[in-house]
Amino acid sequence: MIARASPRPPARRRKEVRPQQLLDAALELFVEKGFAATRIEEVARHAGASKGTLYLYYPSKEELFKAVVRQNMGKLIGEAGAVAAGAGGRSCTELLRELLTGWWARVGHSQVGGLHKVMLAEVRNFPELAQFYADEVITPARELFQDLIRRGIERGEFRRVDVRAATVAVMSPLIFLMLHRHSFGACAVQGFDVDTDATLAAHLDLVLTGLQGEVEARR
Amino acid sequence: MIARASPRPPARRRKEVRPQQLLDAALELFVEKGFAATRIEEVARHAGASKGTLYLYYPSKEELFKAVVRQNMGKLIGEAGAVAAGAGGRSCTELLRELLTGWWARVGHSQVGGLHKVMLAEVRNFPELAQFYADEVITPARELFQDLIRRGIERGEFRRVDVRAATVAVMSPLIFLMLHRHSFGACAVQGFDVDTDATLAAHLDLVLTGLQGEVEARR
Amino acid sequence: MIARASPRPPARRRKEVRPQQLLDAALELFVEKGFAATRIEEVARHAGASKGTLYLYYPSKEELFKAVVRQNMGKLIGEAGAVAAGAGGRSCTELLRELLTGWWARVGHSQVGGLHKVMLAEVRNFPELAQFYADEVITPARELFQDLIRRGIERGEFRRVDVRAATVAVMSPLIFLMLHRHSFGACAVQGFDVDTDATLAAHLDLVLTGLQGEVEARR
Amino acid sequence: MIARASPRPPARRRKEVRPQQLLDAALELFVEKGFAATRIEEVARHAGASKGTLYLYYPSKEELFKAVVRQNMGKLIGEAGAVAAGAGGRSCTELLRELLTGWWARVGHSQVGGLHKVMLAEVRNFPELAQFYADEVITPARELFQDLIRRGIERGEFRRVDVRAATVAVMSPLIFLMLHRHSFGACAVQGFDVDTDATLAAHLDLVLTGLQGEVEARR
DNA sequence: AATGAATGAGCTTTCATTCAT
DNA sequence: AATGAATGAAAGCTCATTCAT
Numbered sequence A, B, C, D: 001m002i003a004r005a006s007p008r009p010p011a012r013r014r015k016e017v018r019p020q021q022l023l024d025a026a027l028e029l030f031v032e033k034g035f036a037a038t039r040i041e042e043v044a045r046h047a048g049a050s051k052g053t054l055y056l057y058y059p060s061k062e063e064l065f066k067a068v069v070r071q072n073m074g075k076l077i078g079e080a081g082a083v084a085a086g087a088g089g090r091s092c093t094e095l096l097r098e099l100l101t102g103w104w105a106r107v108g109h110s111q112v113g114g115l116h117k118v119m120l121a122e123v124r125n126f127p128e129l130a131q132f133y134a135d136e137v138i139t140p141a142r143e144l145f146q147d148l149i150r151r152g153i154e155r156g157e158f159r160r161v162d163v164r165a166a167t168v169a170v171m172s173p174l175i176f177l178m179l180h181r182h183s184f185g186a187c188a189v190q191g192f193d194v195d196t197d198a199t200l201a202a203h204l205d206l207v208l209t210g211l212q213g214e215v216e217a218r219r
Numbered sequence E: 001a002a003t004g005a006a007t008g009a010g011c012t013t014t015c016a017t018t019c020a021t
Numbered sequence F: 001a002a003t004g005a006a007t008g009a010a011a012g013c014t015c016a017t018t019c020a021t
Helices: A017-033 A040-046 A051-057 A061-085 A092-107 A112-125 A127-154 A163-181 A196-212 B017-033 B040-046 B051-057 B061-085 B092-107 B114-125 B127-154 B163-181 B196-212 C017-033 C040-046 C051-057 C061-085 C092-107 C112-125 C127-154 C163-181 C196-212 D017-033 D040-046 D051-057 D061-085 D092-107 D114-125 D127-154 D163-181 D196-212
Strands: none
Touching (some): A017 A061, A017 A112, A040 A051, A040 A061, A061 A092, A061 A112, A092 A127, A092 A163, A092 A196, A112 A127, A112 A163, A112 B017, A112 B114, A127 A163, A163 A196, A163 B163, A196 B163, A196 B196, B017 B061, B061 B092, B061 B114, B092 B127, B092 B196, B127 B163, B163 B196, C017 C040, C017 C112, C017 D114, C040 C061, C061 C092, C061 C112, C061 C127, C092 C127, C092 C163, C112 C163, C112 D114, C127 C163, C163 D163, C163 D196, C196 D163, D017 D040, D017 D061, D061 D092, D061 D127, D092 D127, D092 D196, D114 D127, D127 D163, D163 D196
16 A cells, blocks of 8 residues: 555544643633533534544543543642642741742633632532542642641741631632632723732731731730 | 412412512522523522513513622622711721621621622623623722721721732632632532631731731731 | 592493404504514503403404404405495496506505405414405405406407406406505515505506407517 | 334435425425424424434524525526526517516426515514515516516517506516415415416416507507 | 534523413 | 413524434
């Protein structure tokens, strides 16, 4: 048989390429439109494939969504853990500041954070995903910050606050900004505008001051 | 008490009660499932009516949703404004604490806050609702808090922070708790549990300390 | 009991008033929109009544339509018959001209002709109305013209044409104009415009000339 | 030949045949029932397809209807134009006779003419279709006949009649027959019966005689 | 491995008809 | 005699999923 010029792009792509293209397209569209409003066909088209092809790799829309969450959120949490672990000799104040700004740098400027919006919106319609998300995303992230605050208290850097509650208080503005970016922030509407960097700075300022502040300053 | 099958509900209810029944059912279901996933027929059934009856009062699903937002969010914002206006002779610290806890008492234990989750999730698919929500809900709420912080700075109670950014930082944990309650918090899954009251207390503690704290305490 | 000023129009209208108002409204709307596209509620509202009231007089939309046809078309045919009967000493040419222009004067400027459009459009979906319409409208109208043409031939005024076919040929432009008026003619669109009076004149001219013309003029 | 139940039609028909099958079924049903009364699902079933398949090819019922009109009416007008253009050396009388009988041969025995009934019935509820139909069908058809009559006058074959009005008078019996065939004529009811060929002959006879007749023959 | 034609359950919306008042 | 709130069967349209090629 005579070798003929391939009339279409090489029929045998590297096996991993296709799924990745599909996951990328799905991430983009799920974040923009949410789970229900994203059409499988549009995902396929964005990935340069056909609907049928998508179903070769993912047996349902739900499984596609899970795969997107696993890949993106999982990776993110892993990396944040590595940052927190490599403590060096810095103070907890410094570490906390670094962790928060570092996380924001990563999450705040990518699509990944948008998945949290989608989970928030649809977790109640999607019960089987709930535990998965709690285990893979929520708990590890929370423990990262919790450990740091606990260590700060033990070292006498921070006041003796309720660790668990303070953690949520510390993280929530970050989460708020992350959600905002992929929701109201994406609508060009006056009133929804938030200066994310300034807000982050203000939060760090307030919360680190608050963590260190004298007890008598209160009330 | 014995439930009796009423084969046909009274044909003429008082004209005024139907819309309220429908709005109540719609609030409940929109908060639970979101806008897209809520079926008109289920709303009607929850209100003890039929599909057709709902359309006697609201010309479309979208208008029904708007009516729900207007009634619930609008009322809420109005009341919060009244609280902030009736200042009395109290300090800004006290007022801010009161506004935040008062708001939470109201929002945190009703379904209303869940509407924010729905807006967050679907505003990008719903462009005509965006400006409405910004004008009716976001802007008034933000200004309430902003004015209070600005006044605190002018009176020398608070440090000279970026007012706009600090406002977001102050409000965001409340919003976080509100969202959480109607999303992950509604899933009986370990890892998602948040002690909302303790978190609110910790936030107040940190943020009020932070607002009052000495500049030299930082860094 | 004290006589009180009646807070609403006299509750007891003359019995015949209501049905007539309903029939008038129905004629108007059926002609404009057709049978299927006319909503019962709109008919009632145009008659200043409520939907329920309409059903007091007519048990279904279909019966309402029949009543409209009966009243309007029936009356029309009766009157045309009277005109043709009162022949006087005029020639058939004159009578035919008079019948055609007289009919047009009556039908061409009222809504009644529009009912023929509706029948034309929906008779196939409405089989039970077909025979009624044939008997009450089509056949009497046809016979009116047929008799006149036959008489004209017998008297030697007209050529010996196929009476039945000539009748259709003579009437059809009238019917065309009548249909046009309530269909394309009601759309403000260039291309649909027809000068009905000139067309009628041209038709009379051609067809009367044709009826009288010498055989040898043809071919 | 034994009909065998095919539990599922061949999944991949040739892409080109589907639209035609759908257009054929749509033509049939639209002509029989009209636009509003024709259900999309029935069209699909008549074409041996499902509802969803129809929507693969036509994005709405309205577009399907337009496609039917375009294909059938457009083709028809084009062919009639070709006939009129290829004049040869024949007289205008001959050409007009030929155009009218030729057109009837084509339209009178197909479903196509029924589309005019549907347009007539529903154009007022369908404003966007009006201009389309005027441009694509009404105007070209009218001009065909108008030009011929004008030429006949110029050559001295015909009397000096109002061209525009005479055109309508000449065409209207054809249109009448065309409408009749798909409306009253399709109902097996005594009184509606029209001998179309005889009527056409009578019309030609009258109208050609009339066009050629001496002025003094009148009155 | 890849396609895209085909399906049909499911959704929003409409409207003739009913009936308690 | 009159009302209008209530109903539910349809109808148009969407989209996740299947499968022959």
